[in-house]
Amino acid sequence: MSDGPGPPRPRAPREELAEGTPHGDVYLARLIRAQLRLSLLALGAFGGLIGSLPLLFLLWPALQDLDLIGVPVPVLVLAAPLFPLIVVIGLLYQRRADALDETFRDVVTHE
Amino acid sequence: MIAAAAVVAVAAGAIGLGVWGVRLVRTTSDLYVASRAITPWWNAAAISGEYLSAASFLGIAGLGMKLGASVLWLPLGFAAGYLALLFFVAAPLRRFGAYTIPDFAEARLSSPHVRIVAAVVVLTIGGFYLVPQLKGAGLTIGIVAGTPYWVGVVAVAALVALTVALGGMRGVTYVQAYQYWVKTFGIALPACILLVYLGGLPERAALFGHELPHAPADGLVVKLDDPQRVEFPTDARFTLDGRQMRASAGEERVLKGRLVLPAGTAVPVAEGTDAERGEDWARPVERSGPSSPVFVYSLLLATFLGTMGLPHILVRFYTNPDGPAARRTTVRVLGLLGLFYLFPAVYAALGRALTPELYVKGQTDSVVLELPQAAWPGLGGELLAALTAAGAFAAFTSTSSGLLVSIAGTLSHDARRVRPRGPAAGDQPVERMRRFRWAAVAGMIGPALIALAARDLDISVLVGWAFALAASTFCPLFLLGIWWRGLTARGAIAGMAAGGLVASSGIAATLVADPSPTTLGALLAQPAVVSVPVAFLTMVGVSLRDRERPVGTDETMLALHGPEGLGLEALRARG
Numbered sequence: 218m219s220d221g222p223g224p225p226r227p228r229a230p231r232e233e234l235a236e237g238t239p240h241g242d243v244y245l246a247r248l249i250r251a252q253l254r255l256s257l258l259a260l261g262a263f264g265g266l267i268g269s270l271p272l273l274f275l276l277w278p279a280l281q282d283l284d285l286i287g288v289p290v291p292v293l294v295l296a297a298p299l300f301p302l303i304v305v306i307g308l309l310y311q312r313r314a315d316a317l318d319e320t321f322r323d324v325v326t327h328e
Numbered sequence: 329m330i331a332a333a334a335v336v337a338v339a340a341g342a343i344g345l346g347v348w349g350v351r352l353v354r355t356t357s358d359l360y361v362a363s364r365a366i367t368p369w370w371n372a373a374a375i376s377g378e379y380l381s382a383a384s385f386l387g388i389a390g391l392g393m394k395l396g397a398s399v400l401w402l403p404l405g406f407a408a409g410y411l412a413l414l415f416f417v418a419a420p421l422r423r424f425g426a427y428t429i430p431d432f433a434e435a436r437l438s439s440p441h442v443r444i445v446a447a448v449v450v451l452t453i454g455g456f457y458l459v460p461q462l463k464g465a466g467l468t469i470g471i472v473a474g475t476p477y478w479v480g481v482v483a484v485a486a487l488v489a490l491t492v493a494l495g496g497m498r499g500v501t502y503v504q505a506y507q508y509w510v511k512t513f514g515i516a517l518p519a520c521i522l523l524v525y526l527g528g529l530p531e532r533a534a535l536f537g538h539e540l541p542h543a544p545a546d547g548l549v550v551k552l553d554d555p556q557r558v559e560f561p562t563d564a565r566f567t568l569d570g571r572q573m574r575a576s577a578g579e580e581r582v583l584k585g586r587l588v589l590p591a592g593t594a595v596p597v598a599e600g601t602d603a604e605r606g607e608d609w610a611r612p613v614e615r616s617g618p619s620s621p622v623f624v625y626s627l628l629l630a631t632f633l634g635t636m637g638l639p640h641i642l643v644r645f646y647t648n649p650d651g652p653a654a655r656r657t658t659v660r661v662l663g664l665l666g667l668f669y670l671f672p673a674v675y676a677a678l679g680r681a682l683t684p685e686l687y688v689k690g691q692t693d694s695v696v697l698e699l700p701q702a703a704w705p706g707l708g709g710e711l712l713a714a715l716t717a718a719g720a721f722a723a724f725t726s727t728s729s730g731l732l733v734s735i736a737g738t739l740s741h742d743a744r745r746v747r748p749r750g751p752a753a754g755d756q757p758v759e760r761m762r763r764f765r766w767a768a769v770a771g772m773i774g775p776a777l778i779a780l781a782a783r784d785l786d787i788s789v790l791v792g793w794a795f796a797l798a799a800s801t802f803c804p805l806f807l808l809g810i811w812w813r814g815l816t817a818r819g820a821i822a823g824m825a826a827g828g829l830v831a832s833s834g835i836a837a838t839l840v841a842d843p844s845p846t847t848l849g850a851l852l853a854q855p856a857v858v859s860v861p862v863a864f865l866t867m868v869g870v871s872l873r874d875r876e877r878p879v880g881t882d883e884t885m886l887a888l889h890g891p892e893g894l895g896l897e898a899l900r901a902r903g
Contacts, residue, residue: 231894237882245882249889253811256415263411267404271624274613281611287529289536289610295400296673300666303407307414307659314419315652318891325894 230325259310331472334714372660377508381727382464383791390693392676396609398619403669409635414658419651420888438878439817447742450639454735457794460787461724462779485776488728493768507726514719518712519674537609540594541684548589550685555584558596598690623850630856634795637802640730739767793835800827800859819871827863
């Protein structure tokens with residue numbers, strides 16, 4: 218993959234990455250896997266939350282007929298509180314994803 | 329009159345900002361992606377402004393009044409789509425630095441063929457998303473100014489084509505951000521003021537479907553200028569043009585003239601309206617029918633995965649300076665959309681109580697426009713109606729111009745002969761800008777003609793199709809292209825073709841034949857739950873059997889996922 222035989226000195230990860238050596242690819246593959254794992258985790262958290270609601274309402278019909286402050290509970294649940302929750306999930310994900318990038322940058326540049 | 333003035337004021341503001349934007353436009357790079365230097369808040373407001381279309385502003389409330397709580401899944405999916413975009417697409421795609429989806433497809437898979445397929449899909453989704461916006465324009469301008477349908481369509485089509493052709497995206501970014509706030513105030517302020525004015529939910533709205541919508545205490549008068557087929561849910565006495573008549577439960581009648589229903593009579597509903605009865609109206613899920621679990625999950629899937637594949641949304645992410653900024657922008661978008669989507673449901677609940685005549689006319693789509701004056705007769709209601717009219721106007725103009733930017737970009741970029749390498753290759757900026765402007769005008773003509781002809785097509789059907797199509801084509805292209813090295817050009821083409829075909833044939837079947845309230849009917853009307861897996865499996869399957877791997881996948885992966893500030897720019901310049 219690399220352009221020619223490199224010099225014998227130990228090479229920085231940054232160079233390996235820039236030249237696309239097998240070593241550099243391993244670093245990158247590790248980052249991609251970590252990011253993907255985080256994304257799937259966040260997806261699972263969100264999907265479990267929203268995705269379980271239709272089933273919950275369906276399997277527990279009493280919930281559909283329950284009123285809270287004059288509004289049916291399912292309407293109340295769907296109309297408002299899920300939107301802030303989505304923002305919170307997004308915010309948590311963003312922090313973690315930026316941190317993963319940060320760690321990678323530290324590993325690759327400070328060695 | 330006040331409403332017309334508000335619409336004119338919004339339009340003037342948009343044009344003013346567009347003109348102001350023009351003076352900032354220097355190069356083609358500005359024209360396309362606003363130099364990638366707009367702050368996350370501006371960007372988030374612009375993305376939200378572009379995204380909140382006539383379907384969000386008018387459609388959700390209208391459908392909610394018609395079908396009830398099952399419609400609440402729709403705004404949830406619309407907002408959550410940005411979560412999928414955030415998790416899988418926003419940062420990598422921004423780093424990659426392609427201008428459009430076809431650019432991404434070609435550069436990632438090193439194949440001009442996949443670019444052409446992607447361009448065709450962009451034009452299809454964009455065109456079909458544009459039609460219902462123009463239709464909404466025709467209806468809204470018709471209500472506000474009393475003009476025929478075609479006047480609104482033509483006027484808005486011309487206005488949008490002009491803004492895009494003259495301002496490009498730099499102008500449009502500020503215009504879109506401004507439009508977001510016009511829309512949010514336009515829907516939130518009237519909703520809040522009406523709730524305060526009415527002292528909370530009026531008695532009949534608070535019943536949440538425990539009763540059928542019925543005529544208020546002083547009776548209900550509906551003027552039917554055209555013959556209207558309606559169904560009476562219960563036995564009813566009424567007068568039509570002064571003649572006493574009666575109808576029995578379940579009876580269908582064709583009515584024309586001045587219909588007077590005495591107090592407490594359950595209103596007849598227009599054919600196709602199928603206002604849900606009784607307590608079902610307040611239930612988000614049922615065992616069968618339009619809120620069956622299959623339909624709900626399919627809808628959630630289409631909106632969740634389809635958002636990332638809407639061509640006019642992604643192009644806006646390139647105006648973020650880098651990957652982390654793209655993430656920050658997306659989180660802000662989630663907040664801004666969440667704020668907006670709190671309010672359409674208010675109109676649906678109030679509309680069921682206060683504007684039952686819309687059920688008779690089959691025009692629940694205009695509840696946002698008509699509710700203020702019905703709830704608060706007089707100057708107050710008129711002022712609030714002016715706000716909602718201005719918001720509706722902002723909704724379809726902003727989405728239309730966003731769509732037109734991507735349609736014009738694709739037309740001017742891809743309709744020419746395929747060039748071997750990425751976006752910046754070769755030709756003169758002036759020439760490209762000229763081509764973009766012509767493409768903006770040309771790209772509007774087709775959808776405008778369809779909108780003129782397709783007055784009766786349901787807004788939500790077309791918008792739903794666009795989402796299902798995007799989820800079955802571009803979503804797998806992005807997810808696999810960004811996260812899986814093994815995707816090949818053949819796999820991508822086969823997957824997009826398979827997913828697009830399954831999704832389109834389902835929708836086409838629904839358009840041709842009336843949907844039946846069965847599981848199969850739900851699947852045809854909202855095919856994402858089938859077409860998305862088909863697209864993914866085809867892409868993976870064909871790619872695995874394909875020996876012809878795209879060149880430079882390692883560099884591509886580094887460009888997609890490598891964090892900023894590694895000092896690897898030399899490599900990317902070389903690649």
